[in-house]
Amino acid sequence: MILTVTLNAALDVTYRVEALVRHATHRVAEVQERAGGKGLNVARVLHGLGEPVRATGLLGGDTGARVQRLLIADGIASDFHSVADETRRTVAVVDSDATGFWEPGPVVTPEEWNAFQARYASLVREAAVVVLSGSLPRGLPVDAYATLITAARDAGARTVLDTSGDPLRAALSADPDIIKPNLSELRTLLFVLDAEDGADDADERWPTSEANIAGGAGAVRVLGPGAVVVSRGPDGLLAATPEGLWRARPPETLTGNPTGAGDASVAALARGLRDRAAWPDVLADAVALSAAAVAAPVAGTVDPETATRFRTTINVTRMTAEGDTRPGPPLASSAESAAPTTADVKESPAC
Amino acid sequence: MILTVTLNAALDVTYRVEALVRHATHRVAEVQERAGGKGLNVARVLHGLGEPVRATGLLGGDTGARVQRLLIADGIASDFHSVADETRRTVAVVDSDATGFWEPGPVVTPEEWNAFQARYASLVREAAVVVLSGSLPRGLPVDAYATLITAARDAGARTVLDTSGDPLRAALSADPDIIKPNLSELRTLLFVLDAEDGADDADERWPTSEANIAGGAGAVRVLGPGAVVVSRGPDGLLAATPEGLWRARPPETLTGNPTGAGDASVAALARGLRDRAAWPDVLADAVALSAAAVAAPVAGTVDPETATRFRTTINVTRMTAEGDTRPGPPLASSAESAAPTTADVKESPAC
Numbered sequence: 060m061i062l063t064v065t066l067n068a069a070l071d072v073t074y075r076v077e078a079l080v081r082h083a084t085h086r087v088a089e090v091q092e093r094a095g096g097k098g099l100n101v102a103r104v105l106h107g108l109g110e111p112v113r114a115t116g117l118l119g120g121d122t123g124a125r126v127q128r129l130l131i132a133d134g135i136a137s138d139f140h141s142v143a144d145e146t147r148r149t150v151a152v153v154d155s156d157a158t159g160f161w162e163p164g165p166v167v168t169p170e171e172w173n174a175f176q177a178r179y180a181s182l183v184r185e186a187a188v189v190v191l192s193g194s195l196p197r198g199l200p201v202d203a204y205a206t207l208i209t210a211a212r213d214a215g216a217r218t219v220l221d222t223s224g225d226p227l228r229a230a231l232s233a234d235p236d237i238i239k240p241n242l243s244e245l246r247t248l249l250f251v252l253d254a255e256d257g258a259d260d261a262d263e264r265w266p267t268s269e270a271n272i273a274g275g276a277g278a279v280r281v282l283g284p285g286a287v288v289v290s291r292g293p294d295g296l297l298a299a300t301p302e303g304l305w306r307a308r309p310p311e312t313l314t315g316n317p318t319g320a321g322d323a324s325v326a327a328l329a330r331g332l333r334d335r336a337a338w339p340d341v342l343a344d345a346v347a348l349s350a351a352a353v354a355a356p357v358a359g360t361v362d363p364e365t366a367t368r369f370r371t372t373i374n375v376t377r378m379t380a381e382g383d384t385r386p387g388p389p390l391a392s393s394a395e396s397a398a399p400t401t402a403d404v405k406e407s408p409a410c
Numbered sequence: 411m412i413l414t415v416t417l418n419a420a421l422d423v424t425y426r427v428e429a430l431v432r433h434a435t436h437r438v439a440e441v442q443e444r445a446g447g448k449g450l451n452v453a454r455v456l457h458g459l460g461e462p463v464r465a466t467g468l469l470g471g472d473t474g475a476r477v478q479r480l481l482i483a484d485g486i487a488s489d490f491h492s493v494a495d496e497t498r499r500t501v502a503v504v505d506s507d508a509t510g511f512w513e514p515g516p517v518v519t520p521e522e523w524n525a526f527q528a529r530y531a532s533l534v535r536e537a538a539v540v541v542l543s544g545s546l547p548r549g550l551p552v553d554a555y556a557t558l559i560t561a562a563r564d565a566g567a568r569t570v571l572d573t574s575g576d577p578l579r580a581a582l583s584a585d586p587d588i589i590k591p592n593l594s595e596l597r598t599l600l601f602v603l604d605a606e607d608g609a610d611d612a613d614e615r616w617p618t619s620e621a622n623i624a625g626g627a628g629a630v631r632v633l634g635p636g637a638v639v640v641s642r643g644p645d646g647l648l649a650a651t652p653e654g655l656w657r658a659r660p661p662e663t664l665t666g667n668p669t670g671a672g673d674a675s676v677a678a679l680a681r682g683l684r685d686r687a688a689w690p691d692v693l694a695d696a697v698a699l700s701a702a703a704v705a706a707p708v709a710g711t712v713d714p715e716t717a718t719r720f721r722t723t724i725n726v727t728r729m730t731a732e733g734d735t736r737p738g739p740p741l742a743s744s745a746e747s748a749a750p751t752t753a754d755v756k757e758s759p760a761c
Contacts, residue, residue: 072499074501074511074513076511079432079509080509081430081432081509082506082507082508082509083509083510084508084509084510084511084512085509085510085511085512086512086514087511087512087513087514088514090513090514120476121472121473121475121476121479122472122476124472124475125471125472125473128472148423150425150501150511152511155433156433157433158430158431158432158433158434158435158436159434159435159436160425160427160435160436160438160501160503161435161436161437161438162425162438162441163437163438163439163441
């Protein structure tokens with residue numbers, strides 16, 4: 060079973076309007092609601108693929124009750140801990156594009172956090188892999204993910220972490236098996252690690268060339284994570300792993316809604332980790348699910364057949380020949396499934 | 411006791427943002443929630459003034475549960491009927507002004523409507539005045555307010571109706587004691603009554619001169635309502651009553667938030683009806699509460715002391731000397747409290 064953890068869950072509300080006009084009143088013809096937060100998006104993708112999954116985290120108040128009810132309607136097994144404060148809403152007003160309003164979410168008390176950890180400790184005993192996603196609600200210590208990763212390892216579960224900023228930085232030394240920063244999150248991490256630099260001239264000082272991404276992923280990996288899988292939007296993934304550096308690209312640039320594409324790739328990383336699959340297979344699966352999410356008519360959903368069709372078209376390349384011997388996720392050798400390799404890291408003109 | 415009826419109640423959500431930017435994501439620092447819908451606004455004003463009030467209507471789903479909880483927190487006595495579908499939210503994003511998103515609200519089944527009417531029949535037996543406010547949710551017959559007004563009269567209660575469009579038109583012949591259209595609602599009513607006219611050239615064909623408003627209010631009154639009190643925004647009220655035509659004006663134009671000002675004036679009309687107060691007093695109270703709502707720091711709230719201070723400054727003028735003999739709200743004679751009168755209707759240069 061894969062356990063997803065969503066500490067700052069949300070009720071995602073979408074309003075479709077003809078055109079958003081500032082300072083006007085809009086009668087919304089159609090309201091869509093979804094149980095949201097990155098961890099729940101991962102759970103939804105896994106459930107849609109038929110993978111056994113359970114969702115945990117924190118829910119509070121009437122909005123939390125609504126999220127719980129939507130999860131039940133979706134058939135997603137869940138075991139959330141209740142908090143007193145209200146779960147947040149995110150409101151997306153969609154005309155030709157989305158305008159978003161994100162509530163701040165609950166303030167969690169130390170007692171609630173302790174009670175959640177006790178519940179989590181019993182849940183991870185049944186989990187092969189734990190996926191920890193998204194921001195931390197107010198009130199939690201910045202090393203909350205570090206604590207949960209350590210507890211998962213103690214219970215024999217592997218971990219995928221998809222968060223950003225300080226909670227990500229504070230979790231690196233807990234040695235999560237995989238982290239999945241996007242380019243902006245990786246850059247923030249590198250700039251914070253190199254504390255003398257400001258972020259104002261980030262684009263100039265750290266252009267997102269493939270060489271920089273590869274170097275950055277490798278640098279972060281030294282700090283603890285078994286693998287650093289960097290999501291590059293339409294350019295696919297670049298992964299620093301115990302078996303070397305990998306690049307996985309979709310065959311073409313897809314048009315569609317990128318919302319939830321990152322969560323779909325995390326779902327693939329989680330089931331690859333559970334199955335101890337070879338890195339090229341895991342990365343091809345991650346790019347395929349991500350592409351299927353972009354192509355889906357409903358944001359963040361994945362049609363399994365579309366994903367299967369995409370999977371055969373993903374180009375996975377080993378960028379370095381040598382692996383290393385640091386302990387990482389115990390994945391199978393990838394030699395038999397590796398696509399054409401290149402021996403050196405080149406800058407991609409697309410970056 | 412005054413009973414307020416809110417058939418299409420709402421959870422009013424306010425997001426304060428620095429500046430609404432289309433197609434951007436806004437992190438909302440502050441979320442305000444309020445039990446909303448015009449009837450609940452009336453109940454809140456009456457409760458704030460210390461008047462015995464009970465709120466009824468329809469609430470559904472998790473959003474309905476949230477509204478119920480907010481009413482309890484506000485100390486407003488309520489007796490709502492549950493429906494299966496979700497109560498609507500209204501989201502107001504406020505920067506220098508408000509941008510609104512109004513959900514459509516629940517679809518009410520015939521069984522739910524019948525069950526509500528049974529509950530309402532027992533509630534009106536304890537009510538001196540029933541206030542019926544706002545739009546009808548989908549699924550209700552257009553003459554829903556007519557039915558409720560008749561049931562109230564059968565139980566010995568008087569009625570104030572504040573709605574618009576077809577539900578207002580369909581309720582006129584049920585003879586509500588007072589209706590309170592604003593200028594736009596009055597115009598719509600007159601144009602629908604005169605069915606050969608289109609509404610495209612409304613401003614040209616029916617400018618909102620005082621003579622037109624007075625004539626229109628009188629014409630509508632002939633169709634059933636005991637009194638037609640037209641709210642004119644900063645210009646105050648114009649009322650066609652069984653005791654003649656009245657104009658009530660605030661002494662100066664107030665700056666502030668006009669949201670809820672109409673509901674505050676309805677609260678005054680309801681308690682005036684309950685107390686069988688003289689029309690000049692009722693109208694002065696209505697303009698004073700409305701002005702206090704505009705001046706209030708929180709939209710739609712009324713500070714009793716501010717209202718008392720404003721009340722002495724309201725200019726109430728009898729526009730016609732003669733009353734008529736049609737049965738209307740049994741109010742006391744207004745001769746002793748009437749302000750200076752004018753014998754004819756003049757166009758106001760402010761209109």
